[in-house]
Amino acid sequence: xxxxxxxxxxxxxxxxxxxxxxxxxxxxxxxxxxxxxxxxxxxxxxxxxxxxxxxxxxxxxxxxxxxxxxxxxxxxxxxxxxxxxxxxxxxxxxxxxxxxxxxxxxxxxxxxxxxxxxxxxxxxxxxxxxxxxxxxxxxxxxxxxxxxxxxxxxxxxxxxxxxxxxxxxxxxxxxxxxxxxxxxxxxxxxxxxxxxxxxxxxxxxxxxxxxxxxxxxxxxxxxxxxxxxxxxxxxxxxxxxxxxxxxxxxxxxxxxxxxxxxxxxxxxxxxxxxxxxxxxxxxxxxxxxxxxxxxxxxxxxxxxxxxxxxxxxxxxxxxxxxxxxxxxxxxxxxxxxx
Amino acid sequence: xxxxxxxxxxxxxxxxxxxxxxxxxxxxxxxxxxxxxxxxxxxxxxxxxxxxxxxxxxxxxxxxxxxxxxxxxxxxxxxxxxxxxxxxxxxxxxxxxxxxxxxxxxxxxxxxxxxxxxxxxxxxxxxxxxxxxxxxxxxxxxxxxxxxxxxxxxxxxxxxxxxxxxxxxxxxxxxxxxxxxxxxxxxxxxxxxxxxxxxxxxxxxxxxxxxxxxxxxxxxxxxxxxxxxxxxxxxxxxxxxxxxxxxxxxxxxxxxxxxxxxxxxxxxxxxxxxxxxxxxxxxxxxxxxxxxxxxxxxxxxxxxxxxxxxxxxxxxxxxxxxxxxxxxxxxxxxxxxx
Numbered sequence: 001x002x003x004x005x006x007x008x009x010x011x012x013x014x015x016x017x018x019x020x021x022x023x024x025x026x027x028x029x030x031x032x033x034x035x036x037x038x039x040x041x042x043x044x045x046x047x048x049x050x051x052x053x054x055x056x057x058x059x060x061x062x063x064x065x066x067x068x069x070x071x072x073x074x075x076x077x078x079x080x081x082x083x084x085x086x087x088x089x090x091x092x093x094x095x096x097x098x099x100x101x102x103x104x105x106x107x108x109x110x111x112x113x114x115x116x117x118x119x120x121x122x123x124x125x126x127x128x129x130x131x132x133x134x135x136x137x138x139x140x141x142x143x144x145x146x147x148x149x150x151x152x153x154x155x156x157x158x159x160x161x162x163x164x165x166x167x168x169x170x171x172x173x174x175x176x177x178x179x180x181x182x183x184x185x186x187x188x189x190x191x192x193x194x195x196x197x198x199x200x201x202x203x204x205x206x207x208x209x210x211x212x213x214x215x216x217x218x219x220x221x222x223x224x225x226x227x228x229x230x231x232x233x234x235x236x237x238x239x240x241x242x243x244x245x246x247x248x249x250x251x252x253x254x255x256x257x258x259x260x261x262x263x264x265x266x267x268x269x270x271x272x273x274x275x276x277x278x279x280x281x282x283x284x285x286x287x288x289x290x291x292x293x294x295x296x297x298x299x300x301x302x303x304x305x306x307x308x309x310x311x312x313x314x315x316x317x318x319x320x321x322x323x324x325x326x327x328x329x330x331x332x333x334x335x336x337x338x
Numbered sequence: 339x340x341x342x343x344x345x346x347x348x349x350x351x352x353x354x355x356x357x358x359x360x361x362x363x364x365x366x367x368x369x370x371x372x373x374x375x376x377x378x379x380x381x382x383x384x385x386x387x388x389x390x391x392x393x394x395x396x397x398x399x400x401x402x403x404x405x406x407x408x409x410x411x412x413x414x415x416x417x418x419x420x421x422x423x424x425x426x427x428x429x430x431x432x433x434x435x436x437x438x439x440x441x442x443x444x445x446x447x448x449x450x451x452x453x454x455x456x457x458x459x460x461x462x463x464x465x466x467x468x469x470x471x472x473x474x475x476x477x478x479x480x481x482x483x484x485x486x487x488x489x490x491x492x493x494x495x496x497x498x499x500x501x502x503x504x505x506x507x508x509x510x511x512x513x514x515x516x517x518x519x520x521x522x523x524x525x526x527x528x529x530x531x532x533x534x535x536x537x538x539x540x541x542x543x544x545x546x547x548x549x550x551x552x553x554x555x556x557x558x559x560x561x562x563x564x565x566x567x568x569x570x571x572x573x574x575x576x577x578x579x580x581x582x583x584x585x586x587x588x589x590x591x592x593x594x595x596x597x598x599x600x601x602x603x604x605x606x607x608x609x610x611x612x613x614x615x616x617x618x619x620x621x622x623x624x625x626x627x628x629x630x631x632x633x634x635x636x637x638x639x640x641x642x643x644x645x646x647x648x649x650x651x652x653x654x655x656x657x658x659x660x661x662x663x664x665x666x667x668x669x670x671x672x673x674x675x676x
Contacts, residue, residue, distance in 0.1 A: 225596075247595055251596035252592065253592070255593055256590060257567060257582050260607050262609055267604070268605070
């Protein structure tokens, strides 16, 4: 750990919203940790859809958050704000952050950090928080998924999709995914999806009916929305839950409320970034207790797509927007320790 | 209690769906209680919207239920099926039933009966189960209403609306209702509604915003649906819940799923009649424990609109369809004991 911290750092930011090429290196002051915060020397930063939306100008950072994109990081804690346990200094962690991940240094709240266990690379560690927190909260807390239930996940090979398959497998859910090609379906099955439906070739509503013997399934984790919503509801059994975590297909949906009422459906959804510090802390606690032991045992691993250097953040975004990735795209900042 | 039961009885039924005048007296066999059932000599039967929908042909009875309308009754238990505690014979109860209430005798499951406490008339007792079970489940269980929260209820002077006002007042909720006239608004306020909005004169979305200082409220109990749904959602604070229990304004609703997701709304709903015997038994247990002591103490009373003789069931339906009632419409069958 350096005796004295650098005062400036490289980050990947943008002046005005636009295509992937608006992302470029900039020099910024290293931020100083406030009360309860830690400063992380970033090894890797995960790339997520909200980063793309932010760069496009559709998803401004919440009040107080860094204007630099990046919602998850791994690295070493090199400075502590007031009130943080001194034992954290020098720890290698991954963390959920409200922004600023695409940089050499990034602030995180101490309680939003998870220690990186032996055997988990720092590149993998940076690829976990955003999808792990999102899927955990929406599938198990908001969606009340229980052992033995069946869940439909769109975008089966996305970061979210691959995490949903992984957590589903580890926690006793039968996961059905949709993907846009046979190759992606094969990848999803290999990861543990019980069924992967190529939506380009097959109607997923009919496929789900066939797979479930007409009974329907308990939960849909939807990132498409729009006209998928009524189709998703047709996949649900009575008392089914429909959880929206993105609206990649548009926000407007037509619902038959008689069906919602008579089949006792529940529709909800959430986004993680604007949640309170306290909420994220409680979620991190639950994940540390319930899921993190599986990261330590090697059973919980992110599906890694590709690692780009920080300087190529624009290429990373272009890859995500093209939908070419399977699993997580990560930026290398400081990289793995020597 | 008669030494020997009559073998036939008068009921109010209909041959083919239609207007209120299709209801007419018919003679039926007195049903015999099966295992776990009791036979009630009906004193009064409550009239509910689903009875009207059934008579119109829109809401057929669930499999196994009587074709005679009527979802709630009061009266004396005069016969027991196998396995029912002998102490129930001769008890005066009210009960939720899956049909058959508009008749001199009606079957109920023993665990769906609540004893009529001293001070509660049998006419009032027959007016409680359907709205009490419906509001309790949807507001407190499905809608997670908690002390101090604010709830919007449409149809403030309906049976459901008046029960929601009453339970809200007893359990620490602030209840805002909408009604179709100043007279109904005044009646709702007198019952304990914190605010009553005349929807014919005022936009309820603007009124709720004004009342809540722009913050919105926690729960909407909706029986209108259709184009009320997006307007209801505009009344909700973050994490708000929207519970549909009827679709009097039509079933088709247009939703903005981005708003559902970003404000973390939950939409759900239910109907009571098709639920399992077990579910209704558990609900009755909870109500017996949490709400029924307030019926015994005199704090929980239904709002009584008018009592019609069983022979005038058609007039009772016509009154409900005209929306003239404030509170519950009840049919007198055997009437109060001498």
